[in-house]
Amino acid sequence: MPDQATPTRPFAARHPSVLWFIAALALFTLGVTVLSEATGVGLISTSFVKTLGKMLCLCLVAIAMDVVWGYCGILSLGHFAFFGLGGYAIGMWLMYARTEQIVLDQMTNEVLPPTGTEIKDAIGAQIFGVVGATDFPVIWAFSHSLTLQLLMVVLVPGLLALVFGWLAFRARVAGVYLSILTQAMTLALALYLFQNDSGLRGNNGLSGLQNLPGLESVPQAQVSIWFFWGSALALGLGYLLFAWVVSGKIGSVIRGIRDDEARVCFLGYNVEGYKLFVFTLTAVVAGVGGALYYPQAGIINPAEVAPIASIYLAVWVAIGGRGRLYGAVIGAALVSVLSSWFTGGGAPDVDLGVYTIRWTDWWLVLLGVGFVAVTLFFPKGIGGLFDLVAHRVAPVRVGDYGPDDGAKRKEEGPAE
């Protein structure tokens, strides 16, 4: 293998795209910082900084999706659920801590200083009043502690992915069956969260997450740029992590699993273990992405976790180009920004005389049709354009049809 023939070459030299990406991300972050209200000339509004920050988080979950799907061949329709779980985990602390402050402020006028139980009861009544409850459910046991809740951001999606993945991979569920099963898991989670007695405020979700406890005096413009930096940092680190994972021996094995699972299995690799590792790792990264996303969005509710969101995630990755990390970033950034431009009324209406096309109504039609076209005609996605620049031509190897044709049977491959 070429990688082992030149072990002394540094990682960055072997993967120039990583350097390029980090440079581009740094440039982008610098640009937004200079143009923002809080730290620069103020050309970009606070809400747009938030949109860009959220976009970076979506890029993070998109590269996780790319690793699990584009590299490992598992079309998971559940990664946005892990994203949402991360958001819920951090949201619980944000909501608890902020409500605690409100309650304490209210109680300063009381004749007697409040006891711990009284404070806790008052917080419970505030938070769960909308669903007709007052007591704290068991799952809120750690919500008072930021450290523990941050741990939950990683543990909850990680454990769910571990258990689910173990069950699914052990039963040799693969291909479209696995996709449907992950979708079912997502649906079950969403339905569970929709219940009022789930302990997470049902349909109402968690709200007011943009207000950081203890930082009420800091303007939102400042908070938004902090979160933007945090998201950029997380994306950069996530990119490095995944670039490292997919470049080494693990990367070779998981690509092998994608292209011919049986063969990798016969070579003596523990296919289940590799799949489980990739599935769980990407779920954890998705959770971290969610924990950064929802404080910028301000609200999280069960609709965010619904199966459709996870399918959109797959759509972004497919449009951007599977099997290359920067492709996923391009897809997620482009589609999410386009989507908010079209649905936000930014795109001008097209007057056809007999009918006016309003993009708020027609954007989804355009996305759906465009997506079908990409799948049919540009299976490499937008990222494939970079191959033209780099003059990268995939070597024709018998039995290896690359990321796009990997699922083909031998008889459908190109002539040998």
Place this chain on the structure above:
Amino acid sequence: MLRFIMLALVCAVLLPVTGRAQDLQKVLQSHHAEVADPGRRTVGVVLDDLLASGLPGVQTFLERWQDKEVAVRVSDGQFFYAEEAEDDTYTLFAIPGAETVRTGVSRDAIEEVKPNGGVRREIRNALVVFQLSDPDIEKRRDAVQAIGRSLKPSHLKSLQAAIPGETDPALKARKTRLAAYLVARYGKVADARIAAIAGLSDDISVETRAVLSQILEARPGVAEALPRDANIARVLEPGSDDLSRAEAYARLVDAGRARAVVNAADIRDALAARIDGARVGGVPVAQLDTQAARVRAYKVLATDGAVPPLVTPAEQARALQEHVFFEVYREVDSRITDAARDAQASVAMRLAAGKAVDLTLDAMSLASIYFLAAIGLAITFGVMGVINMAHGEFIMMGAYTGYLVQLVVPDYTLSLVVALPLAFAVTFGAGVAMERLVIRWLYHRPLETLLATFGISIALQQLAKNIFGTQARPLTSPGWLDGALVINDVIQISYIRIAIFVLALLFLGLLLFVLNRTRLGLEVRAVTQNRGMAASMGINPDRINMLTFGLGSGIAGIAGVAIGLYAKVTSEMGQDYIVQSFMTVVVGGVGNVFGALAGATMIGFFQKGIEWFNPSNTLAAQTYMILFIILFIQVRPKGIMALKGRAAGD
């Protein structure tokens, strides 16, 4: 001799009648003010007396009173029936005989009695008793219904009298049942009541259950020892499921047998009211931020006598120990309550059996809906292996086709007849188009088929939203599908669900026929098993794939019409079924129509079963069902009906 006795008998019968006949006027005179100027509250006395008198003319009088045909003669205060003649004079008829007394009475000589609406309603209720034996069956029915609405002991006698003469069997049964209710609840003879109660034990209607629970009405009691003479329903142990210790103590407090507990809020209020400088009971206020400190301060106040002392747990336990908690029946005769309890147990058992049957029917109807939604997928996904995420949107297209047909064809039955084949045609066309344009390029990239069809799904959904708007459109079922088949109070099923069940069976048969008995079916099976071999046998695999996909999509369209009949037609209706449909196929076993049937049956029954345990929460039922499916696949990865042999493809 015989003749003499007969004569004596006739006299005995006739004399009192003629003697009493004049008494109706007397009865009326005794309540002169209430009859002449009746009020809703005062009229009850008159009505009771009239009914109690049992006089023959009472019914006529009440009817004519209600119809404002009674007048009082000003000169002597006598009551008459009055009819207005053409020349503005009145003709008076005697009460009760109705023979003409005088004609041409002027308007000034009499005063018409005009009961208001409330009084007339009271009179109508009183008349119910007479209508029980009315020759008009409608009147009898109304009367029985009126009695059933509010059971009164006074109805019993007339009800029992009206049973033997009843000709309509249903009405007779109803009268007998109402009489039994009345005997059971208000009867004077204990043995008769017990017999009536025992007769109720095979009836699970709401009414019977209400009657039984009214007989068994109990009130809570607390005493130092169990009363000897009371009819005790049960003894409650404090700390059991039926009576927690806190509730038991609260009962003692309510009964004035114990002091109320001083809880945290009471302590806080007491302390807050007694702040002396910056201290309460010697404790600085700033230190009162723990419950322990507050209790300490409160105890100091209590020793000073400023507040009542705390009720210690030991004191509570002693109070509970010293008392016995029980429930005592309002009915004093224990034989009657025993009989009612037996009857109630028997009714409860029948009720449980009825509910089980009802639940089974519900589950079957849910299963048939899932089956209808999934059967198209069983072909496209199960047989062809093509994942079609737009299947739900085909269901939606079928439903909207039905809606559009109803806009054109106003007759609901006819429109349904038109809509079913039309929906099939529309979605068949859509399916064929989709197969030709998209799917056939992706046959060996199943994951991308999933995503591409998802793209089509969101486009179609948004398109429907743009055309039809976001609000739900009605798809009205024909009149003969309205209502429900009611077997008894517990078991009932709406006709529309039966229709869907029949439709599902019909499709199962049709599909089995097409797949197993026709040329097309043979070719479909050949192509799915071995495409290359089928092609070399002269079958055109492209054509077969196209037709199979069209068939599966067409069935989705018909399912859409059926589902639209009982659910709302919206652009998102397909989404509600897509995951469940895939689950149905996966659980049932891919590649097999019977698999879809088994999967739908299992999922339907399972979901209803969970809803039974937790009826208020259908969301939870769906959550648990999906979790169950995920676990089920661990046990049987290939579904319930796994294909065996070469067709399984591995």
